[in-house]
Amino acid sequence: MEIPATRLPTPHIQSPLPGPQAEAWLEREHAWVSQNYVKDYPLVVDRGEGMTLTDVDGNRFLDFAAGIAVCATGHCHPRVVDAICQQAERLLHLCAIDFSYPQVVDLAERLARLAPGLGSKKVYFANSGAEAIETAIKLARLRTGRQKVVAFFGAFHGRTMGAVSLTASKAVQRRGYGPLLPEVHHTHYATCYRCPVGREPRTCELECLELLEKTLFASTAPPEEIAAIVVEPDLGEGGYFPPKQGFLERLAILAREYGILLVADEVQTGFGRTGKLFACEHFGLEPDILVLGKGIASGMPLSAVVAKAEVMQWRSGGHGSTFGGNPVCCEAAMATLDLLEEGLTDNAAEIGGYLMLELKRLMSRHEQIGDVRGLGLMQAVDLVKDSTTRQPDHDLLAEVLLRAFERGLVLLGCGDSSLRIAPPLIVGQSEVDRAVSILDEVLTSLRPRGC
Numbered sequence: 010m011e012i013p014a015t016r017l018p019t020p021h022i023q024s025p026l027p028g029p030q031a032e033a034w035l036e037r038e039h040a041w042v043s044q045n046y047v048k049d050y051p052l053v054v055d056r057g058e059g060m061t062l063t064d065v066d067g068n069r070f071l072d073f074a075a076g077i078a079v080c081a082t083g084h085c086h087p088r089v090v091d092a093i094c095q096q097a098e099r100l101l102h103l104c105a106i107d108f109s110y111p112q113v114v115d116l117a118e119r120l121a122r123l124a125p126g127l128g129s130k131k132v133y134f135a136n137s138g139a140e141a142i143e144t145a146i147k148l149a150r151l152r153t154g155r156q157k158v159v160a161f162f163g164a165f166h167g168r169t170m171g172a173v174s175l176t177a178s179k180a181v182q183r184r185g186y187g188p189l190l191p192e193v194h195h196t197h198y199a200t201c202y203r204c205p206v207g208r209e210p211r212t213c214e215l216e217c218l219e220l221l222e223k224t225l226f227a228s229t230a231p232p233e234e235i236a237a238i239v240v241e242p243d244l245g246e247g248g249y250f251p252p253k254q255g256f257l258e259r260l261a262i263l264a265r266e267y268g269i270l271l272v273a274d275e276v277q278t279g280f281g282r283t284g285k286l287f288a289c290e291h292f293g294l295e296p297d298i299l300v301l302g303k304g305i306a307s308g309m310p311l312s313a314v315v316a317k318a319e320v321m322q323w324r325s326g327g328h329g330s331t332f333g334g335n336p337v338c339c340e341a342a343m344a345t346l347d348l349l350e351e352g353l354t355d356n357a358a359e360i361g362g363y364l365m366l367e368l369k370r371l372m373s374r375h376e377q378i379g380d381v382r383g384l385g386l387m388q389a390v391d392l393v394k395d396s397t398t399r400q401p402d403h404d405l406l407a408e409v410l411l412r413a414f415e416r417g418l419v420l421l422g423c424g425d426s427s428l429r430i431a432p433p434l435i436v437g438q439s440e441v442d443r444a445v446s447i448l449d450e451v452l453t454s455l456r457p458r459g460c
């Protein structure tokens with residue numbers, strides 16, 4: 010009988026990387042698959058179990074990326090797989106816009122009850138984060154009769170035409186696709202770490218809000234024309250920057266004052282990742298529209314928009330999706346929710362705290378680390394040219410990702426030059442220790458001579 014990878018020592022590298030099987034697959038991938046993304050390293054995965062990825066050559070990797078913060082319950086959690094298999098035998102698809110089935114109702118009720126804020130809510134299901142963002146834009150315009158939408162520099166909301174119009178993380182994500190959605194305005198996101206306006210942490214959230222109110226509202230985007238402000242309660246792809254305390258709270262007050270709908274994009278932060286079920290809970294934020302995706306169904310394609318009942322009002326036939334709320338995905342989401350409620354969200358908070366301490370210790374040993382920050386299991390390690398100027402070091406990021414991979418640790422980047430640390434929420438202390446010690450080795454091997 011095959012021993013499960015979760016019981017074998019990981020990482021374990023037994024072939025050159027890429028191995029012969031991986032090399033053959035990569036060659037075929039290059040020939041047949043759209044090359045729209047440059048991958049950081051040549052990993053070709055055969056299977057995933059818990060925290061372990063096994064490649065096609067039998068090498069085992071420790072996964073600290075979770076399929077970009079998606080595989081919340083680890084790879085192929087038996088309870089999630091069980092829920093998927095059982096549902097797959099009963100009903101694969103029906104189309105929730107034309108017919109009814111229990112899974113959509115059950116999941117909608119659970120999400121509506123759990124979402125921040127009192128008052129009744131309703132849920133719309135889609136397939137991806139971007140599609141859910143499109144839904145939020147359409148809903149906000151429909152409900153307010155206004156056209157303008159405000160988003161933030163550094164934000165990532167997806168790549169469909171509406172969503173990419175809000176995205177302002179990296180120019181390459183927008184370049185060449187214009188004209189994008191009109192009436193989208195960007196403003197500054199207040200974070201303690203790299204305030205784009207005032208460098209004074211005590212006042213930066215006020216300055217960012219002042220820029221919104223006194224510059225944007227007073228010039229190109231009068232507030233009575235704004236349908237929605239769309240905000241990530243912790244900047245994700247833009248660099249894992251939690252907001253300055255007070256910023257989101259004041260933003261919500263401002264939105265309410267002008268009848269603007271506040272949309273919280275929790276596609277990456279949601280479902281336990283930050284140590285609370287929703288990141289909004291860290292800031293007492295009660296959005297009018299909450300957008301969920303990624304980890305909601307542990308890897309199955311599902312996203313959701315949860316809105317106040319008075320906001321979730323459409324013209325009959327005015328919006329829909331063939332696959333949104335697929336019954337198999339809904340069952341995977343309910344199994345995920347069960348696991349989060351049984352302890353995984355608490356684990357994210359507890360192990361997140363431990364991870365932060367260990368990463369800070371790593372920073373004290375390595376000049377190449379300019380900052381460590383984050384919430385729960387959504388943490389960033391900035392790689393910099395030197396710790397005084399903190400200039401981002403893109404080459405160092407690429408090198409660290411590659412060398413970590415060669416030692417069996419799977420990581421991704423985010424922002425300018427940050428390591429994105431987003432393991433499955435099942436991660437334990439021993440895996441954190443292993444990952445940090447690999448990073449320690451890698452950074453030591455890359456230390457400039459004389460240091």
Ligand SMILES: Cc1ncc(COP(=O)(O)O)c(C=O)c1O
Pocket residue numbers: 136137138139140142165166167168241245246274275276277278302303
């Ligand atoms: C905050 C946020 N919103 C939206 C999206 C888009 O999600 P998807 O790639 O599923 O369309 C992402 C994806 O990274 C995201 O991080």
